[in-house]
Amino acid sequence: MDAYTAGAVVTTSETLPRVVYADDHRMVAEGIERLLDGICELVAITQDGPGLLDSIREKRPDLILSDVNMPGGSGLDVLKTLRAEGDRTPFVFLTMHAEPALAATAMRAGANGYVLKVSAGEELLTALRHVFAGSTYVTPSLGTHYLHADTLGMQELTPKQLEVLRLVGAGMRSRHIADRLGLSVRTVEAHKYTIMQILDVHTTLELVRRAEDLGLLF
Template identity: 35%
Template sequence: MKILIVDDHAIVRGGLRRLLATLPDATVLEAASGRDALLRYREERPDLTLLDLNLPGLGGLELVKRLLLADERARILVFSMHAEPLYAARALQAGALGYVSKGASPDELLVAVRRVLDGARYVENEIAQELALQSSPGRSALGDLSERELEILRLLGEGHSLADIADTLGVAYKTVANTCGHIKSKLGVARTADLIRLSIETGIS
């Protein structure tokens, strides 16, 4: 059984490696970025990919989609610092089978890993309860953004130019510029600088 850990922090990867090594017959692989993860996935075809959302360059949501394009049967569990239901909802919409925050207990993470390995869905208990309590429309303006729009907003918050973002996502500059226009309209702001500020203030970056 192969498990691929994708996180840009070596200490986090080391801790996860030790925890996952307690599973029977587990071979643990590592990647420090989204692009490295795509290469490792194609080479190794792991049974489970455990990934962070906040990755340098190619972000977690985009990585989920690209992994599923490479293998529609990919089993993906997101392990993120974000405990807000919005992030869990976006990850599941992108195609992840599970979502656990880094505030969860090791035991709960292992339960999630086993469930996703079995092809089932798993969302951390507290986050699942909040998702269930929320009304169907997003309660914040960010809830109206598509996965691609959230990804562009995150990259803006990290200081990337529109040209850099177009290169990272593999799309035309005009596509990114037009998408930024849609994001401004949805969030009610006029300038790209306002988008950057919102990205930083809401913790997307």
């Protein structure tokens, strides 16, 4: 497991909730570690999907805090694996992805919270309080839109995401799509990743077939 070890969280209380945290951005992780100091006991911090799954199985935390997009498998993949195994450990996403449809996908998959990194800080603590109290929490700036994303369809994707999806469906590679739309390759890949999460697929072939089934390529 390619992970870095969490700095010791000083605590003399055995009542602090034990948390496993996953984020491949070291500076973000260090900031969250400082934020949670004295509030939660971070028993592991990892940088990727496989490492997160290993840490959860080893540490048996009270709560899981995870980014969505990580190397080796997304946080969403880890959540789905846990829920399929019957593991109901509270799971909160802390992410840069502000798409209501992705928040809806995460909550339908069994997440207990969805917090944007730009809102992190006091809001993350609010989200954790809600989740520890048995409730759920979604960043208010997403509004109630995610509640209306219960059926997959064109309205869940932004116009730019639909453009990217249709060009993927036409067989174009990310570099050519980037040139066509005046975007960076990284931005195109980010759009493609988000679309795949929303449509619950893992390969480009599955993405195209799913989009065809939903009538999104016409």
